[in-house]
Amino acid sequence: MTPSSDRTVLFADLRGSTALYGSLGNAQAATIVTQTIGLLCNVVTRLGGHVVKTLGDGLMAVFEGPQAGVDAACGMQESIDRILAEADTGTPALKLYVGLAHGEIVEVAGDCFGDAVNVAARLLDHAGDNEVLITGAVYDGLDEANQARFRSLERLHLRGRSEPCHVFRLEARHQGTGVSTFFADFTDTSYADCIRLALAGDAPQQLFSSQQTPVILGRSPESTFCIDDARVSRLHARIEWHGGNFHLSDQSSNGSYVQFNGRGEVIVLRRGVCMLHGSGVIGLGASPVDPKAACVHFEVISYSSQSPAPMA
Known part of the structure; x- marks a missing residue:
């Protein structure tokens, strides 16, 4: 043996x-x-x-x-x-x-x-x-x-x-020295965690702090982040902040799909919840691997006091 x-x-x-x-x-x-x-x-x-x-x-x-x-x-x-x-x-x-x-x-x-x-x-x-x-x-x-x-x-x-x-x-590479992601009082909005959202192409990016959640993704003009696509429900999904992290909850008929770093496994949500971290792509109503899918690129930023680089 x-x-x-x-x-x-x-x-x-x-x-x-x-x-x-x-x-x-x-x-x-x-x-x-x-x-x-x-x-x-x-x-x-x-x-x-x-x-x-x-x-x-x-x-x-x-x-x-x-x-x-x-x-x-x-x-x-x-x-x-x-x-x-x-x-x-x-x-x-x-x-x-x-x-x-x-x-x-x-x-x-x-x-x-x-x-x-x-x-x-x-x-x-x-x-x-x-x-x-x-x-x-x-x-x-x-x-x-x-x-x-x-x-x-x-x-x-x-x-x-x-x-x-x-x-x-x-979060911290060295005790008491260099920090890769700042520890902070998250009631202070200048150091609040943020999530950056952008549609494909040259569409403008939007930054939302943890205090600005929930962020509603959907086809309705009343949505916080509007996506005009037939497969996207009027109020398709929500991004919420709890437990110190951003979470995506699907509320749609066609489901939501998450692919971290724009590669690898696609997580399928059908009335389910997925924690968002790092960066990746959210497919609304179809998988991000579908070239015709309505996709939202996201990036979680843990220190909004620093100027984030433009999302690729």
Whole structure:
């Protein structure tokens, strides 16, 4: 019988390399990507982890426990920042997505298998730019000070799993120093979380703070965000703020569809609710993969006091 063990599994993925190759050419882009993956592997080894395999522009690693895995994720972010600053290519930066899960795994022929492996990989589908997502099991393995660096995203539906998974997002990279997402009193509107919405093309973007919810998406002129499409109900869906997060609730006849980061799994809502985080696309009445679907691009911004960049 193959022996099993409890391990923390980390998946890291670089996104943006395709644009890098197009901007810099194969040789220079390949050098940057190769150096970056090498740095990420060095971080894993330095913190006592084991690189199981590299996966194109990413890697899979295992650690003895949650703290080492979280430290590695933070170290990876710092390494990415350094190498891109030194490269100074003037091109869009590479983005690092990290997912961590903890649980029983088995090792076979140098590879690892188990539910924790599957969950860590699928967390990448829900991670936004430069985000680190961890499961509740990883969170529970951290001390109180390190738990304070994370914010609950409540329960996410992961592809292939019938039960939702409690997920947390890293907010502060370093205790007491640099912060990637500000902690703030959310009763202060200057630091309120916001969600940015835009239709495809050159349509104007609209920014809504948590205090301005609910935001009604629909065909009716009375909707907060109006979409003129026959498949969109008059009052199709609502974006509401509760539990420290934005939630989309479908109220339509044809359903609502969410695709995070504009790729991967499409979550289908039929009178259901989905938490919004990072960025992605909401299809109203049809899936975002349908080229004729009425789509709303969204981006959750956790520090509205800073000027957000235009949404691509």
